[in-house]
Amino acid sequence: MPTIDGLTLQLLGTGNAAGLPVYGCHCTACEQARADDRLRRRPCSALLSNGEQQVLLDAGLMDLAERFPPGSLSHILLTHYHPDHVQGLFHLRWGKNTRIPVISPDDAEGCADLYKHPGILDFSQRAYPFRSFRLGGVHVTPLPLNHSKLTLGYCLEQGGKVFAYLTDTAGLQTEVQDFLHAAQPDYVVMDCSFPPATATPRGHNDLNTLLALHESIQPKQTVLTHLDHTLDVWLLENPSVLPESVRVGFDGMVLA
Amino acid sequence: MPTIDGLTLQLLGTGNAAGLPVYGCHCTACEQARADDRLRRRPCSALLSNGEQQVLLDAGLMDLAERFPPGSLSHILLTHYHPDHVQGLFHLRWGKNTRIPVISPDDAEGCADLYKHPGILDFSQRAYPFRSFRLGGVHVTPLPLNHSKLTLGYCLEQGGKVFAYLTDTAGLQTEVQDFLHAAQPDYVVMDCSFPPATATPRGHNDLNTLLALHESIQPKQTVLTHLDHTLDVWLLENPSVLPESVRVGFDGMVLA
Ligand SMILES: [Mn+2]
Ligand SMILES: [Mn+2]
Ligand SMILES: [Mn+2]
Ligand SMILES: [Mn+2]
Ligand SMILES: [Zn+2]
Ligand SMILES: [Zn+2]
Numbered sequence: 001m002p003t004i005d006g007l008t009l010q011l012l013g014t015g016n017a018a019g020l021p022v023y024g025c026h027c028t029a030c031e032q033a034r035a036d037d038r039l040r041r042r043p044c045s046a047l048l049s050n051g052e053q054q055v056l057l058d059a060g061l062m063d064l065a066e067r068f069p070p071g072s073l074s075h076i077l078l079t080h081y082h083p084d085h086v087q088g089l090f091h092l093r094w095g096k097n098t099r100i101p102v103i104s105p106d107d108a109e110g111c112a113d114l115y116k117h118p119g120i121l122d123f124s125q126r127a128y129p130f131r132s133f134r135l136g137g138v139h140v141t142p143l144p145l146n147h148s149k150l151t152l153g154y155c156l157e158q159g160g161k162v163f164a165y166l167t168d169t170a171g172l173q174t175e176v177q178d179f180l181h182a183a184q185p186d187y188v189v190m191d192c193s194f195p196p197a198t199a200t201p202r203g204h205n206d207l208n209t210l211l212a213l214h215e216s217i218q219p220k221q222t223v224l225t226h227l228d229h230t231l232d233v234w235l236l237e238n239p240s241v242l243p244e245s246v247r248v249g250f251d252g253m254v255l256a
Numbered sequence: 257m258p259t260i261d262g263l264t265l266q267l268l269g270t271g272n273a274a275g276l277p278v279y280g281c282h283c284t285a286c287e288q289a290r291a292d293d294r295l296r297r298r299p300c301s302a303l304l305s306n307g308e309q310q311v312l313l314d315a316g317l318m319d320l321a322e323r324f325p326p327g328s329l330s331h332i333l334l335t336h337y338h339p340d341h342v343q344g345l346f347h348l349r350w351g352k353n354t355r356i357p358v359i360s361p362d363d364a365e366g367c368a369d370l371y372k373h374p375g376i377l378d379f380s381q382r383a384y385p386f387r388s389f390r391l392g393g394v395h396v397t398p399l400p401l402n403h404s405k406l407t408l409g410y411c412l413e414q415g416g417k418v419f420a421y422l423t424d425t426a427g428l429q430t431e432v433q434d435f436l437h438a439a440q441p442d443y444v445v446m447d448c449s450f451p452p453a454t455a456t457p458r459g460h461n462d463l464n465t466l467l468a469l470h471e472s473i474q475p476k477q478t479v480l481t482h483l484d485h486t487l488d489v490w491l492l493e494n495p496s497v498l499p500e501s502v503r504v505g506f507d508g509m510v511l512a
Pocket of ligand 4: 336338403424
């Protein structure tokens with residue numbers, strides 16, 4: 001990736017826990033992804049960079065050791081402890097000669113034995129709703145999300161550039177919507193797991209909910225992430241339905 | 257892999273939870289594995305084949321969906337629910353149109369939310385020490401191991417061919433040694449995580465313990481698996497110390 005001045009966010013994974021293609025599925029979206037690696041959706045995660053440091057947002061990718069040589073990550077910032085967001089840590093933790101601070105919601109359980117055997121990971125820093133903190137030059141505000149496990153989104157700001165990273169969530173609390181509207185984000189990267197539904201599904205946004213939140217927050221751009229294959233099928237069958245300010249995320253997408 | 261008549265066991269992974277190379281480690285063994293993919297050690301696991309069916313022994317590999325197309329595995333047989341032995345299931349479970357029976361020790365906890373959200377995996381079949389069962393033509397006897405979580409090894413027999421797969425364990429109970437001595441295994445694949453130690457380490461065999469068990473069981477061949485990088489370093493510094501009937505396992509090794 002070329003050096004870009006200022007804050008950038010690269011989407012490393014834009015899939016849900018099943019990913020794309022779904023094992024054993026023969027829907028159009030899954031078959032297309034099987035035929036073309038560029039359409040694959042890996043576990044939902046992103047990399048925040050400001051030229052000085054890299055912060056990994058969620059750790060569900062299974063090849064973190066290959067992607068990120070020791071020292072290349074200043075922090076890992078977790079939204080929550082569901083396996084699809086932390087499963088890459090089960091291996092990474094057993095490294096040597098390095099230490100990675102992991103900032104996460106104050107979830108007493110964590111996932112499996114991560115707290116019991118943290119290895120090179122340091123889980124001591126916890127994030128709390130609306131209690132801002134700094135990561136180097138980046139100003140971070142945790143935002144409470146609506147999910148089946150304690151989950152935080154993050155508003156990330158530096159030099160007038162504002163990203164909001166909001167997954168996994170079903171809708172957003174009014175005070176989160178108000179905060180984000182006031183923050184005037186350049187990009188809102190948001191959970192949109194499912195095609196338009198008559199009611200918001202449990203734990204995740206459908207496209208109707210996402211579009212309503214986009215209207216409420218009014219960022220320059222909203223980017224869909226954490227897609228289920230059913231949404232990809234729906235988007236293939238309903239092209240050009242999204243407003244210009246709403247884009248479908250893909251693995252590798254750089255927001256700058 | 258060419259078709260081989262009779263029962264075969266292929267070692268898919270021969271590493272411990274850290275694997276080889278260890279993230280951030282610059283020891284001789286880790287640097288050699290970094291330079292030569294064939295020396296890598298992936299999460300400890302194996303594939304049992306008899307020409308009609310394939311049984312996966314442990315599921316710590318992170319690319320199970322790519323390695324095993326739907327329908328290619330008749331069963332998954334788990335030794336225990338530590339993450340390095342089940343982490344590949346967090347993704348695989350979200351498949352469609354297929355079902356994989358997972359046979360495992362009767363561990364009330366499992367790992368993370370695997371029992372809560374089994375997806376395509378069926379965890380209903382449990383294995384108990386010395387209660388034999390059949391998987392197609394294969395006769396399976398679960399053997400109790402000594403580990404920090406409820407763990408079973410398996411004696412696998414068909415057509416006079418006998419494999420014992422014994423990881424993770426620190427030593428073996430006398431009745432397990434007696435059972436295996438009587439079974440006259442062709443191959444004992446056994447946990448050997450650490451270099452020779454004055455006492456058996458917690459949870460895993462060192463080389464002294466493994467050699468003593470090899471003497472006691474007297475299989476045709478004992479194969480080391482679940483190696484820590486410290487054992488690989490020791491083996492590089494102490495070549496040719498193993499008896500001919502004891503071999504160091506490697507990823508991809510086929511035992512037939
Ligand atoms: Mn998720
Ligand atoms: Mn989740
Ligand atoms: Mn293990
Ligand atoms: Mn274990
Ligand atoms: Zn599909
Ligand atoms: Zn090493």
